[in-house]
Every structure is written in C-alpha cells, then in structure tokens.
Amino acid sequence: MSVQRKQIIINEIAFWKKNKLLPEHYCDFLTALYAQGEGVEEEGKEKSSQAILAKEKKNKTILYVTLGIITAILIASLVLITTVAFIPIIASGITVCAFLYIAIKLAKNKSVMTPLLFVFSALLLLGLSFKVWDVYFIEYPSILISLIIGNCLLWLFSGLLLRLIYFSISGIVGTILILIYLFRFYL
Numbered sequence: 001m002s003v004q005r006k007q008i009i010i011n012e013i014a015f016w017k018k019n020k021l022l023p024e025h026y027c028d029f030l031t032a033l034y035a036q037g038e039g040v041e042e043e044g045k046e047k048s049s050q051a052i053l054a055k056e057k058k059n060k061t062i063l064y065v066t067l068g069i070i071t072a073i074l075i076a077s078l079v080l081i082t083t084v085a086f087i088p089i090i091a092s093g094i095t096v097c098a099f100l101y102i103a104i105k106l107a108k109n110k111s112v113m114t115p116l117l118f119v120f121s122a123l124l125l126l127g128l129s130f131k132v133w134d135v136y137f138i139e140y141p142s143i144l145i146s147l148i149i150g151n152c153l154l155w156l157f158s159g160l161l162l163r164l165i166y167f168s169i170s171g172i173v174g175t176i177l178i179l180i181y182l183f184r185f186y187l
Helices: 003-018 024-035 042-083 086-107 113-136 141-162 165-186
Strands: none
Touching: 003 024, 042 086, 042 113, 086 113, 113 141, 113 165, 141 165
C-alpha cells in the first residue's frame, strides 16, 4: 500500500477517533495497524483534522452559495412571471425543468439541496400556472381553479411517489381548501 493511501486511511481514523465514530481503542488499534507499528505523530493527526475540517467548511460554503444562487433564480423568475407576459413563461418552464433535473441528480447523494429544489420547483410551477391563466385565460375563473387543483394534485402525487410528507400535506390541504371554496361558492 502506498504511503499516501496509508496517510489518508490514518487521517480518516483520526477523524473517527476525534468525532467518536468508533471507540478510541479501536481507532488506536487501526492506527497502529496501518502505521505498521511506527508511531503516528500528534502533529500529523492535528494537520489531518484541520484538513478534514477545512474540507467540510469548503463543502458548506459551496452549499450556501448554491442555495443563494438558486434562491435568487427563484425570486427573479417569480418577479418576471408577475411583470412580463410570454418570455418569463418559457424561462420559468426551463427553470422548473432545470431545478427538477438537479434535484433528481442530488437525490442520489441525499443532499440537503434536494428538498429545497423540489419546493422551489413547485412554487415556480404554481406561479407559472397563475401567469398562464393571467395572460391567456383571465376571463375564465374556472380554468384558474382547475390549474390550482392540478398543482395540488401534482403535489399530492409527488409527495406520495417521492415520500415527501410536506408535499403530500400541501396537496391534501390545498385540494380540500379549493373544494370547500367551490362548495361554498356554488351552493
């Protein structure tokens, strides 16, 4: 085994020991095993811990920057939807598709961004539905109600399919509220 690989394994064991992922005596045994009886310097352990912490900090920074960019895109898309007619509809549709594609790719890694992208996509799709109704079907309120029910049912089925409780609850509550409105309005 190469020296570099041994050092990576020893660094990982030091991380486990520091964060109490394994009992201390197991970590000491594994360290001695991979160091092949040679003493492992405390300085090397400290540097490895610092390197791991720096990597974690870098990953968190990337996550926060990505979240900020996605939030800015969502806000910009929602503002465009409410102000301009045709171009934002296409741009928002592309953004929804991009968010969903990224969310599906990140779902494999169980990323924190996955649920946020699903929620952003749902909100953007709802805003897109309102804009389509406002631009093309404003004389027909029944189409608006149909679009809202369609969004709620999409949330419900997405929640059931992807096992996302917040989508299921949103879909059920939204559908019930629309049905209450319809019964109250038409009865």
